[in-house]
Amino acid sequence: MKVNLMNLTKKFGPVTAVERINLDIKDGEFVAFLGPSGCGKTTTLLMVAGIYKPSEGDIFFDGQQVNNFPPKDRDIGMVFQSYALYPHMSVFQNLSYPLLLKKRPKDEMKIEAQRIADMMGIGGLLKRKPGQLSGGQQQRVALGRALIKKPKLLLFDEPLSNLDARLRISMRGEIKKLQKDLGITSIYVTHDQIEALTMADRIAVIKDGILQAYTDPENLHDRPNTLFIAEFIGNPPMNLFDVEIQSEGGKLFANPGDGLKLAIPDSRKPKKTVKGRVRMGIRPQNIHIDSKEGFDTRVFLVEPMGRDDLIVCKVGNTDVHFLVDPIMRLKMEDSIKLKFDMEKSQFFDTETELSLLWG
């Protein structure tokens, strides 16, 4: 099912929670709503579900305006962060409840519930009550309950947040596979960018109720169109510098401080000519130790992160974060030579915070 949001707005009294969101979701697509908590992503989802009424704007399912459809007539399934299972019903009753409401025959309910339960790997738990299940099992029941009526749209509201880290990773894969196998259009709300980046076909980044970007994960990571996206996406976060772009002999240079002069490659030349200061961004992954071409600096701090060591150096007044192999055994005050991979650098207007490269 195709989903279109047009100028979708939600106000709670004087507070605007969601402001004029425009979004289109293709049939069978997996879209993530990503943003910090309280940004309006769940509110948007609940409007799609029919739980909240939009203050302005429209929601279309396959071209049909559904603003005034109650949830039960929207042909959707939803999975909640708190699982929202009915604690007084058994797993079987939970799973088959949507069919019961559709007045399907008992036999069908039994067969369907068993089929879904087997698919979710909880076939042996049908007689239990939700309270007797682990978090992961409960989430599988919730997913099964959302799927059993074969909805045309699946909604996920931070479904993995209450699970432990290991389970989260395996469930991530399972949900993704299930969604692709069944081909159900899905919206997945999360504040965890790794979830969004690994699972979604496209990601809608929302901040303060406003849609910041809507594109695929690769674009979002490599070609951020605003400063907010650049800072928000990626872990550890992108290093940002106040620089001045100077032109010298037809070539452009940036000066992040300490008298450094970094040549800007042609591929990263700002679209329009800029005078004065801009923000330059470079991801920790694109900073390397290079004993030949690097500039001199000292290790300010070492934070072991397991697979990598996160190193902090100073360039001018700015902390620069980057990752090295722990095998190098860098210590504080060690002298090192650093090289920025300027082919991967980003530039943003200081005022508008928009990218000078894309968008």
Next chain:
Amino acid sequence: MNEDNISIYQEEKEGLDPIKRIRFRVQGKIDWFWFLLPAIVLIVAFFFLPIIITFFISGTNMSTATGFQNWKWIGVKSYQRIAAHPDTLKHLWLTIKYVAFTLVFFNLGMSLVIALLTTHIPRRAGFLFRALWLLPRITPVVIYVMMWRFIAADAPYGILNQILIKPLGLQTQNWLPAAPFLFIVLVNGFIGASFGMILFASAIESIPKDLMMASLVDGSSYWQRVRYVIIPHLRWPLLFVTTYQTLSLMTSFEQILVLTDGAYNTEVWALWAYQKAFSTYSGNLQWGFGTALAAILVLIGIILAVVYMRYFKFEELVQEPKIETL
């Protein structure tokens, strides 16, 4: 949603009739009305209507003598009669005294003392005593009053005479006619104390332990702690209990009705109104006059209830529904 709604709704899906579309919207949105309907009917029939009736009949001379047909509109005559009535001051003064004494010594005083003591001793013991203090409230009123009647009864039966007066060598008597005011205060006070007790005890228990610890470390005595830590924490419940119980004491008469039936000069204002309207003792039930007496209480009740609901801002406890659709 009923069948009717669904069919209209399906038509809307196909985008047919704009008028039906509006009807669908209206119909679908009144679920709340059906949920509230029984409550609304009862509230209208037994609160709103009676309030209006009270004020209306207080302007008539209706009584068993006039019956329901031959009554006349007499305006504020009943109120003038109250103002001029020789017993008015007596009932008013008794009511004020009764409310003040019961409130100060029991609904506030005793309840605070019990709350302080039961939160001071170990939890289980404290809980037991509080449970005992709730007994008068759950005991059917006639049984409860019967206990007090027997406590007050003359020797050799009465408990007070038997275990206190006799051993002290004093003159035994039936204490109910001898000290009727004391007994109406006691009877109501032992019921009323539990209200404040519960609120105060839970407020005291919610005082952060750190605060109590700090004052203990400072070497303060128990009384200093009560004075400087506990009482300031009880400001809200104290105010609440005072206002709430003033109103309910002012209008309560059930216990007194059973205890003395208004004899021995214990007819508080509310009982006076009740007796005028319902007591067949005098032969003529004066509904007009009785409702006029009650109307004064009703008016005070409405004003006080509105005022302190405003003051205590109960609306702030109300959360907004997080579901807006059908």
Next chain:
Amino acid sequence: MKLKIVISRIIPYLLLILFTLPIIIGYVWILISTFSTRTYGLLPVDKDGKFGGFTLSNWSFLFEPEIWIVTFNTLILALGLTIGVVIVSMMAGYALSRIKFPGRKAFLSLTLILHAFPTVTLLIAIYFVLRWIALIPVLGRNIPIIGGFGYNTLGGVILVSIAIQLPLGIWLMKGFFDEVSWDMERAALIDGCSRFRTWWDVMLPQIKPGIAALSIFSFIQGWGSFIIPYTYMVNASRATVATYLNNLLSETAPTNYSMLASVGLFQLLPVLIFYIFTQKYLLSIFAGGVKGAA
């Protein structure tokens, strides 16, 4: 020093026992009295005033048909009140807690104001309402068991009792509904429930403790209620156990209180049994359901 500590430990208990003594004495007296010919204070005595006089004859009232008539009436009153209050409060409480509609806040404030409002002042006017209801055919006075809903019927008494209990019931149920997870209700709506079905299938099972508490509270109130049946039933001595007992009380000299104590205990027993098992729930209700505000 040690003695001082011991004394300071004991003093609170002594004070508590002293203050609570009248309550304890009252109940102990009922217990002793019910099995004694008479009592001098708390001392069971026989007809000659000598210690002793154990007897079961006080319970002979159980063989009179009248007590069973009033017990049956009281049971109907208590059950009717309980069912009525619980159902109406469950419905209204749900709407007020969970559904957005114009005037919701006003209705909630009204509930609270009525909760504080002294209903006993309206007894006289309610008498007229009941007389009007009595004029309605069938509904007024031609229903088996409860008689009808008008004046001088058990149904009328039940109706008034429900109304008086309602503000507290609604406020209490609203509080319990407030605690139920919004996601669960959303899930039910998405699964295909109407609002009514959600209420019945999903919400009510979550507030069972609240329903139980309100039921027990209402039952106790109805079982012991006096002023309403006393006011609106013509033959008060045959109305409920409470009015029956009140009638005996006004006619009997303290000499024969032992029989009254037995009737009293008979009425008190179910209340006490409920109370012992459900104290914790009831505590907050007795404080008027204002725990959230304190």
